[in-house]
Amino acid sequence: MTAAPQSKPLLKFRFNRQLWQRFVEIAQPYFYPPGARSSTQFLFLILTQLVFVVAFTFFFVVALALIGFQFSPKFFAGLVNEIIYLKFLSSLGKSSVEIFQNLLTFLPAYIFLVLLILSSGIFYAYRRKLRGRERQWLVLGLLLFLAFIVSSLNVLISYVFRFIDNALNGRDPKVFWEFLWVYGITLVVAIPILIAYRYTRRKLALFWREWLTNMLLKDYFSNRAYYELDSNAANTDIDNPDQRMTEDVNSFTTTILDLILDILDSVLDLVAFTGILYSISTELTFGLVGYVSIASIMALWIGTKLIKINFNQLRLEGDFRYGMVHVRDNAESIAFYRGENLELGNVEGRFARAIRNYDLLIIWIALLDIFQYAYKYFARLVPYLIVAPLYFAKKVDFGTIGQGIFAFQMVLSALSIIPTRIQDISSFTASIERLGTLYERFRQRETKDFAGNEGIIVSPANHFKVDGLTLNTPNAEQTLIQNLSFELAPAQSLLVVGSSGCGKSSLLRAIAGLWRNGTGTIESPDYTQTLFLPQKPYMLLGTLRAQLQYPNLRANITDAEIQSALVRVNLENLTTRMGGLDTEKDWAAVLSQGEQQRLAFARILLSQPKYVILDEATSALDVTNERRLYELLQSQDISYISVGHRPSLVDYHQTVLDLRPDRDRSWQLLAAEDYQFAS
Known part of the structure; x- marks a missing residue:
């Protein structure tokens, strides 16, 4: 909003x-349903229904008038004399047979009958289009x-x-x-x-x-x-x-x-x-x-x-x-x-x-x-x-x-x-x-x-690959990254570093297909195989169980699996402290930032995605907990991309992409063992 x-x-x-x-x-x-000339057909059907209702109402009113004659013949005799389409009922003392015979000789009755049948036929002809x-x-x-x-x-x-x-x-x-x-x-x-x-x-x-x-x-x-x-x-x-x-x-x-x-x-x-x-x-x-x-x-x-x-x-x-x-x-x-x-x-x-x-x-x-x-x-x-x-x-x-x-x-x-x-x-x-x-x-x-007129072309693959990427802000006021190319094979990891505002998080948005203002191509895994962990984890409205199972990449997750995941991310007492997995609370307010980040890592263990993108996902954790979580990540045989500022993060990645604008080049791609954070 x-x-x-x-x-x-x-x-x-x-x-x-x-x-x-x-x-x-x-x-x-x-x-x-919308489509070619659908508006004309829609208005035609509205008019057809109006015609049907007019014709049906005529016979309904005639029936009511006949019933009314039985209760107040004087009043209804005076009434039908004043209404042109009921004048065939006007003579008092007529039997029902005589009134019916008059109806058979009354031309508007045949017109209304034809309109009733015709409008019904039109709706029958449109029955497939109106299904549902x-x-x-x-x-x-x-x-x-x-x-x-x-x-x-x-x-x-x-x-x-x-x-x-x-x-x-x-x-x-x-x-x-x-x-x-x-x-x-x-x-x-x-x-x-x-x-x-x-x-x-x-x-x-x-x-x-x-x-x-x-x-x-x-x-x-x-x-x-x-x-x-x-x-x-x-x-x-x-x-x-x-x-x-x-x-x-x-x-x-x-x-x-x-x-x-x-x-x-x-x-x-x-x-x-x-x-x-x-x-x-x-x-x-x-x-x-x-x-x-x-x-x-x-x-x-x-x-x-x-x-x-x-x-x-x-x-x-x-x-x-x-x-x-x-x-x-x-x-x-x-x-x-x-x-x-x-x-x-x-x-x-x-x-x-x-x-x-x-x-x-x-x-x-x-x-x-x-x-x-x-x-x-x-x-x-x-x-x-x-x-x-x-x-x-x-x-x-x-x-x-x-x-x-x-x-x-x-x-x-x-x-x-x-x-x-x-x-x-x-x-x-x-x-x-x-x-x-x-x-x-x-x-x-x-x-x-449908037309495929996006600037940055994003296509599905079983790996991360960026080719000739030039990334602009959505309003096109600033170019963040120019001519970036790299490829991440399965089970490999990449750390993206750089000064604030250089485009680290924006690169993740482009890889996820959120930002497409620019040029180049991106190949990335399907979203059903990928889990994204932002710096401030999303806490949905619901139970603790729903928090941990979000976004439900796996079905039939057992309580034992949930408790095991909590133990591995150092939240073993969370279920007891909160009153059970089916407790509903304002989780964004109840849990600290560090607890929310550890809970987000538990989602990885439970969802078991093949690819993970982490945007400063351990910024609120101490070094010990950070090491614990990244070691868990490495043990899962998952390909992941991280954005971060801490030098300790280099130890958990194979490749480093440096987007610092103060270097000779706008970006550098280095092996983790060859990279050192600037003082």
Whole structure:
């Protein structure tokens, strides 16, 4: 995890083609495999599923209407007279046989049936491409179906209130109580459907988050991408990748479904209620469209500002969190230096930048609130101003007023998706940008690796060989080693020495394939046969057993083997002292540096690699323990390369590579017995 440079300029984000492409790159793979023309096919399948759901919903609504006739024939007779695609049910007193015969002569029924069969056939034809993705399509189809049902229930409720208002106006208690019962039954049916709709949305978002996070994690840990995105590498332009794969993925998957399904709900409500609104007043309909259009333009202008501020807030929050984690990870070093005041200033500076940006954010949110409240409350006056004169002129009945206001609010809500959700859209856009750049970096690495365009060519072998190596720092600002060549036969050992900063550890990084900025070729054993011991051993989160077995090059390591290895590295009492092999502790804090280095040598004995690379792996040990460990290493018939400063290390190696820049040559390769450390 690394923080982005504070001076890094912010980009300006807009709703453009690049943003759409990044959205598709992130969203599509969950539903459809990427490839040539895959985006077009993905959108085609989305439309196909929408067609399937529309056709299925038609027959479902017809079935519900037939059931409704059994409970409240008067209400449903009035209802189907108002809805064009249910008018074949309109005549009261018809038997089920007559209604079924009408359905057989109703042309839209055949159209919906053909669409249902055709869309099912299309999905069957794509079954191989969708293999492994059946769950998400089924859940998405269920969501679309529930969205249609919820919209249909809203239409039903609008007519219930219209008939209730007319019964009140006509002082007809019998009709009033009958429709009130209809409303109660409708609520009993509607509430579970609405809850199921909301639950399914969250469930699909959870499935999607799990899949997308796992995909990014695989990319992150593939080919050491996590190393290239670390602050030690050149590619530090991707700030806080951990935050992007946790918070941004969660925001993306949750918000995308909310927005897309809210847009779908809005479209359905728009189609359903615009007809009702238009039948009441054309002036009201067109006035509403103009009112919302102007508001949407203003909301987009405010949203453009919010996108940039939201993106900056995500980055600054990540920087602040990283500063706190950095203090936690280096608490002992900071305490030794008494550097708490400097660290406090650093963390406070990061926090202050986040606060300043958040202060700007809440100012713009306040401006957005002013706009949204004014937009909301002024809109409530419009239907009264238009529908009331129509009622006074006796052009509409009393129930039409309530239904008109309800329809107006539904259409207003449908058209107001941008003005009312601009803050969510802004945050969502920032998440797309951050996830999109991370996803593109992973894809660029895959393309680069596949094309073989690396500067230093690293290939597998059963030995170490370096030929004509010129090694640069990752940012290419400095050349560390020039034209280096050597070969290490199996069971041979090499000691790399030199002054600080001459490139000793960097050479090990190049041999391990971590640094490839430069020229030349490197042949090195496969990583499954090689074990690397850094100066500060890696202590993973887990049990003592897991520490010793890491990185699991061998399976089925027995407790007796583990205890024997601990005895040989002079840690025979460690298991007893720590409470057993299955004890979990913060090992980096519990064990001293010397104990950690000896534990790392125990990993060699247990993993039994053929090759070992040691980067000052005994720097915290006394000479006696160092001798003991290297003698163990020599007894294992292992080929190894060491980096170190101590003259005593020469005794355990056959060859010495001297990288001291103050010699006549930039490097020298000597037999161990011929080499002497400079005073």
